[in-house]
Amino acid sequence: MLCVQQRERWSPWGGGGEGHSVPVNFLEVEGNQGLVAAVFGILFSSLCMLVLDKDPLPLIASSSQHNRGNAISRGPYWKIMALLYYPAFYYPLIACAMSRHQAGYFIGCLLSWCHCVVCIWQKVDCPQSPKIYRYYSLLSDVPLILCLVVLSIWYPVLLVNSFTQEKAAAKEVMCCSFFRIHLGMALLKGSWGKPLCPHYVPFLWFQVPLKLVISVTTAVIAVYQVALLLLVAFIPNIQIVRAGMTKEITVLLVQFGVIPSENAGGVPGDMEKELATVKHYLWSLEVCYICSLVLSCLLTFSMLLRSLVVHRANLKALYRGAVLDVFCHARVLRPSQQALVCWMSFASFQTAFTCFGLLIQQVIFFICTVAFTFLVVIPLHTNWNLPLPCLLPLARPFWLTLVLAVVVQNLLAHFYFLEKRQLQKELTNRRALCVVSYLLFPMNVLVGVLAAGWRMVISALYNVVHFCQLDISLLNRGIEAFDPGYRTYCHYLKLEVSQSHPVMKAFCCLLLQLPSPEGQPGLKPTDVEEGEILLLPSLPRKGLMRASKSKQTRTRWWLAYTLLNNPSLLAYRKAVLSDPTANGTQPCSARP
Amino acid sequence: MLCVQQRERWSPWGGGGEGHSVPVNFLEVEGNQGLVAAVFGILFSSLCMLVLDKDPLPLIASSSQHNRGNAISRGPYWKIMALLYYPAFYYPLIACAMSRHQAGYFIGCLLSWCHCVVCIWQKVDCPQSPKIYRYYSLLSDVPLILCLVVLSIWYPVLLVNSFTQEKAAAKEVMCCSFFRIHLGMALLKGSWGKPLCPHYVPFLWFQVPLKLVISVTTAVIAVYQVALLLLVAFIPNIQIVRAGMTKEITVLLVQFGVIPSENAGGVPGDMEKELATVKHYLWSLEVCYICSLVLSCLLTFSMLLRSLVVHRANLKALYRGAVLDVFCHARVLRPSQQALVCWMSFASFQTAFTCFGLLIQQVIFFICTVAFTFLVVIPLHTNWNLPLPCLLPLARPFWLTLVLAVVVQNLLAHFYFLEKRQLQKELTNRRALCVVSYLLFPMNVLVGVLAAGWRMVISALYNVVHFCQLDISLLNRGIEAFDPGYRTYCHYLKLEVSQSHPVMKAFCCLLLQLPSPEGQPGLKPTDVEEGEILLLPSLPRKGLMRASKSKQTRTRWWLAYTLLNNPSLLAYRKAVLSDPTANGTQPCSARP
Known part of the structure; x- marks a missing residue:
C-alpha cells in the first residue's frame, strides 16, 4: 500500500496507470531539468517585455493602430490576456519533451527551431526600437534567444538519443540508480561502519529539486533584465545631458550655489573651468551609478548562490529528520493547502523578490556612493569647503573623548574591576565600579547615540542585502x-x-526494478500493476504471493532496515499501515 | 569560603570590612532605588540642556562674554568638561543617601532643597529664553525640577525614619526578608508540593534590578525631551508661516503647480479661495505632525513597558538556569571584560536608543501620515486629481486579476489537489498541479512583487518600532x-x-541573620567577621566550630537543599569548593 502510494508519487514515467506518454508531469522529472528551466526562462523574458510594451499581444498590435484611444483604455485587459497567453503559447515547447516519444522530440525540434529562427530573424531585421534606448529591445531579448538556443540544441540531442534504444533505456533508469546508491550507502553505513545512529543518512550525491533550478534560472534572468533596465534608463540620458551642458546652464548652477566658483559674478565669458567642473561632476555621477549597479548585481548573485547552499543544507537536514535545525519550532512535514499554494508560487516569488531586492540595493548603494563621492572624495581632491570636512575638525575633540571613554572603561574593567581567582574571573572593587559607572553616564549616552546609528545602518544594510534571500526571515x-x-x-x-x-x-x-528470480533484467513500467498487487495487504492474492515470496521478504527487509535508520520516515507509514496484519518481518522499532 | 565571597558581593551594607558608611556602592542598594533613579534623571536632564546650550558651564558663561570668538572655538572643550562636571556636581546628592547616617540624610535634605529652590527660583524669575521657542527652556526643565522635588521629599522622609531607630533597623533587614521568603518558598515547594524538579524555583516576588529602574527612568525622560524638542522646533514655526501666508506667495505656489486653482492666470486679486486652501494644507501638515508624534511616543512607551516584561521573563529564566530559553546558544554566566563594560553602559545605551528610535519613528510616521493625507484624504474630500486616485481605477483590473489568481490557487489546492486519506491530507492530481503551476507563473510573479513590497514595509516598520528595545536583535x-x-x-x-x-x-x-542559639536577635553587621570564620574551611578554629555546631549544620542543610533545587548555582561553587575537606553533610548531588 505504501509502495503503491509512493510509486504513484515519484514514478519517473509520469505516474498512474495511463502509461508513460502523458506530457504534463514535467515539474517532477529529474532528467530534463535544463530544458524545463529554459522554457521558464523564455516565459519570464516574455513577461519582462510585457511590462513595458504597449502592444502586449502580437496579433492585437496592428488592429489597434487606427483606434489608439480605445486601445489605451483597453491596455490593462490586453496585458492580463497576455499573462495567460504567453504560458499557453510556449506550452508545446515543454510538453514535447515530456511525451518521451520520438514524435514528441521531433515536434519539439521543429518548434524550438521555428521559435529560435523567428526570434533571431526579427532582431537581425530590426535591431533598434524607439523604446527607452534604441538597443534596449535587442539587449533585453538576449536571455530569450539564449533559452531558445538551448532548446534548439536539447531537442535534437534527445531525438538522437531516442534512436539508440539502449541509451534511452539507460537514461530512463538513471534517476533510479542514484536513489539506489543512496539507499545502499544508508544501509551500509548502518550495518558496517557506525552504530545505528537514528538521525544519520549519508548523502553522497545531492540532487537539486527542479523547482529550485527554475527559480534560480528565472532569478538570474531577472537580475539581468532589471540591471539592463536600470542601466539604459539612466546612462544614455545623463550622457546626453553632459554633452549638451552649456555655459548658460553653468552660470545658473553657480548662481544657485550648486557649483563652487572663483568667478563670483558668474560672467558667461570665462566659465570654462566651471563648465569642466560640471561635466566632471556629471561624469562622477555616472561612475557612481555604474559602480553601485555592479555592486548590487554581484551581491545579488552571491546571495542567490548562498541561498542555494542554504537550500541544500536545509533539505539535507530535513531528510535526516532534523526539523528543529531548520525551523525554529517543530512542524509536521505534510501537504496542506497553504504549503501547496506556496509551492506553486515559490519560483515566482524568488524571481519577484530578486527584482525588488536589486532595485532597492541600487537605490541605497547609489545614494551611499554619491554621498561618499561628493562629501569625501571630491572635497578632498579640490579643497572645496563642503559641510562634512568642515565639521570634522570641530567635532574631533568629541570623537577623541568618546574613544577615550570607551578605552578607559575597557582598561579599568580588565585591570581593576576583574580579578582572576582559580581559573575564573571575579568582580572586585565594586564601589569604584559604581562610581565610574555614574561618572561616565553622560559619556556613555553619547557613545550610545553612535551605537544606535550603527544599529540602524547595519540592520538596514542587512535587510537590503538579504532581501532576495527567501530562506532568511527579515x-x-x-x-x-x-x-x-x-x-x-x-x-x-x-x-x-x-x-x-x-x-x-x-x-x-x-521495488520497481528488483531483478526477479525468473532471470528477467528488471521490472518494466508495465509491471507496475504487479508491484501494486504485491504490496497491497488488503487483497489476499495467494497465488501471486507465493510466486514472489523471496522478493517480498527481501523487500520487507529493506524497508525495515531503511526505517530503522530513518525514523523520520515513520510518520508517513503510521496511517497507511494502521492495519497490524500488514507487518511482516519488521522489527519493533519500525512498527507504527 | 563561598559565603564570604557571596557576602562580600551582596551585603546590603556596602560590603567589605570598612563598615556601613561608605557612600559609593549605591548601584547595588535595593532600598533607595527611586532616589538613585531621580539623581540619574537629573543628570540626564542636565545632559539634554548641555547639547543645545552655548554656555555649557554655569561659571564660564559670564567670563566668555567679552571674547566671543575665542569662546566659540573652545566650545567643544567646555562641553566635554561639562560632561564630566555635571556628574561630579550632582554626586553629593546621591552620596548623602548612601552614607546611611543621620548626618548624611540631613546634608542631603539641605542640598536637595537648595538645588530645588535655586532651580525653581531661576525659572520663576525668568521663564522665557531666546532658545528655539521662548518656553522651551522652562518646559525642558520640568523633569529636572520633578526629580529635585522627589529628592527634596525623599531625604526628609529618610531623616525622619532614621530618628525612629526600630524603623530604620526594620528597613535595613527588609531586603533580606524578601530573599528569605524566596528561599523559604523554594524549599517548601521542593519538600512539599512538587517533586524535586531541578530547574524549578518559584518566584513569588520579583525585584527589578536598579540598573533597569535607572534605564527606564532616563528613557522616559529622553522620550519627553525629544518629543518636546521635536514639537517646539516645528509647530511654532509652521504656525508663524501659516499666519504670515499672503496672496503673493499663494500665486507663486499656484504657478508652480503645488496648489490646484480654477483661476489659471494667478491674479492676486481673487485668490481668497486658494489662500484658504494653502492655510488648510499647512494646518493639515501640523495635524499630521502632532498625530505622528503622539503615535511615536505611545509606541515608544509601550515598547519600553514590553521591554520591562521581557527583562523580567529573561531574568527569571536565567535564575532558573534556562540559558537556552533566553540566548540562542549556551553561554557561561560569568563576569568578563566585555560584560562589565556593557553593564556599565547599559542604562546609557537604553536612553540613547530611545532618543534615536523616537526620532526615526517620528520621521517615518510623519512621512506616512503626510502621504496618506495628501494622497488619499484630501483628494477624496476635494476631488482633486492627484496621481494615486487617478491610477487606482486604471490598475483595478490588475488587482482583481491578482486576487482572483490567488483565490483560484487556494480553491484548487483545497478541493482538487488535496484529498483526505485516513486523517491526513495527501497530494493528488499531480499533473494538473504542474500545469496550473506553469500557467500561473506570470501571475505569481506579479503577486510576488506585491509580497516583496509588503516584506520591505513590514521589516522596515518592525525595525523602526522595535528600535528602542535592546532585548530584541534587529x-x-x-x-x-x-x-x-x-x-x-x-x-x-x-x-x-x-x-x-x-x-x-x-x-x-x-547566614548573616540567623538567630543564634544564645538568644540574640540576629547577626549584626559587625558579626560579619564571625560569619567569615565560621565558614572558612581552611582555618581549623575548633573552639568556634564547636560553639556553633547546630548553626553550622542547619546552614549546610539549607545550602544542600538550595543547591539541590537550583543546580545552576553549582557552577559558582566548583572552583571555590575544590578542596574536598570543605564538605560536611552535603549530599552527593551538591558536591562539586
Missing part, C-alpha cells in the same frame, strides 16, 4: 512567519521534503 | 551579536544574573 525570531518570503520558503520546503525524500524514492525504485 | 538568528544594542543587553544580563541570583542573596542574608 523579522525577529518568534514572528518569522509574518515575513511573506520566509513563509513561502518554509511551506515550499515542507512540501518538497514530504514529497521527495530520497530514501523513499530509492526504496520505490528498488 | 538582525537575523546567527548574527544577532552584531547588533550593538542586543549585544549590550546580553552581556548586561550575564553580569546581572551572575551577581544577583536571588537564592544566593537569600542564602547570604540567612
